[in-house]
Amino acid sequence: MRDARTGAAGVLAGLVAGGGVVILSGAGLSTESGIPDYRGQTGRSRRAEPVTYQAFTASAAARQRYWARSHSGWRHIARATPNAGHRVVAELEQRGLLAGIITQNVDGLHQAAGARQVTELHGSLHRVVCLGCGRRATRERLGRRLCAANPDWNASPSGLNPDGDAVLAGPDVARFQVVDCEDCGGLLKPDVVFFGENVPPARVQQCYQLTGGARALVVLGSSLTVMSGYRFVRHAAKLAIPVAIVNQGPTRGDAHALLTLDAPLGRALTALAGALASPASLTAPSGLRSGHTGR
Numbered sequence: 001m002r003d004a005r006t007g008a009a010g011v012l013a014g015l016v017a018g019g020g021v022v023i024l025s026g027a028g029l030s031t032e033s034g035i036p037d038y039r040g041q042t043g044r045s046r047r048a049e050p051v052t053y054q055a056f057t058a059s060a061a062a063r064q065r066y067w068a069r070s071h072s073g074w075r076h077i078a079r080a081t082p083n084a085g086h087r088v089v090a091e092l093e094q095r096g097l098l099a100g101i102i103t104q105n106v107d108g109l110h111q112a113a114g115a116r117q118v119t120e121l122h123g124s125l126h127r128v129v130c131l132g133c134g135r136r137a138t139r140e141r142l143g144r145r146l147c148a149a150n151p152d153w154n155a156s157p158s159g160l161n162p163d164g165d166a167v168l169a170g171p172d173v174a175r176f177q178v179v180d181c182e183d184c185g186g187l188l189k190p191d192v193v194f195f196g197e198n199v200p201p202a203r204v205q206q207c208y209q210l211t212g213g214a215r216a217l218v219v220l221g222s223s224l225t226v227m228s229g230y231r232f233v234r235h236a237a238k239l240a241i242p243v244a245i246v247n248q249g250p251t252r253g254d255a256h257a258l259l260t261l262d263a264p265l266g267r268a269l270t271a272l273a274g275a276l277a278s279p280a281s282l283t284a285p286s287g288l289r290s291g292h293t294g295r
């Protein structure tokens with residue numbers, strides 16, 4: 001009813017062909033890389049409540065649980081490779097069609113596909129930050145330290161959440177040794193925004209500016225349930241900047257969208273790349289809503 005049959009794919013291609021596009025991506029873009037989504041078509045829901053910033057900083061048991069599960073799940077995240085969707089986004093950037101990429105994902109797969117102008121709204125699992133001295137280090141380095149501190153620890157997870165949080169049995173968690181900052185002995189936290197924690201204001205501001213200057217905002221693989229991403233859709237809509245949403249299943253932003261495309265991301269983006277390669281298939285988006293003349 002609201003997909004390719006009504007020409008949404010062609011309109012999307014026409015919109016992107018005009019350039020100046022800001023991408024807002026979510027977990028749905030990474031499911032084809034084997035990273036589970038929180039919700040949506042994969043049918044999986046979160047297996048456990050994520051740790052909050054408050055619990056993580058207040059409780060040694062919460063940190064032990066977090067790092068045991070993260071250490072186990074990290075191997076899976078670190079092995080994940082970009083899929084066709086990430087590659088098309090990088091290609092759009094290389095062709096000069098993007099003003100920037102805002103991602104809610106913490107998996108680093110946009111950059112792994114070659115994209116450069118990526119703002120990681122919720123941070124990255126590939127970095128670790130010390131809450132004492134602020135020093136950042138790679139997750140890889142921490143992984144080596146955790147392996148050294150837990151030589152005989154080899155837990156097998158029974159599931160994985162998109163943030164690299166693996167599901168472990170209690171005894172596996174209980175015998176896990178956490179390590180602290182090498183410089184100051186402070187608490188180490190992944191450089192991601194936890195539940196109960198705000199996205200740094202400067203980063204939010206940067207994303208508002210990016211969105212406000214866009215010719216179009218294209219949402220890829222997010223149900224926009226979380227306000228931290230949804231607010232940019234509302235911002236674009238308020239400024240009459242066209243919003244396109246490609247996602248499997250409905251999203252909270254659908255009412256603000258010029259077009260929605262309910263399709264698997266890899267397939268939809270591969271089709272988009274194909275349409276951009278043959279300009280005759282493009283549909284001018286101007287007919288759908290008036291007033292969007294080149295920002």
Ligand SMILES: [Zn+2]
Pocket residue numbers: 130131132133134135181182183184185186
């Ligand atoms: Zn430190």
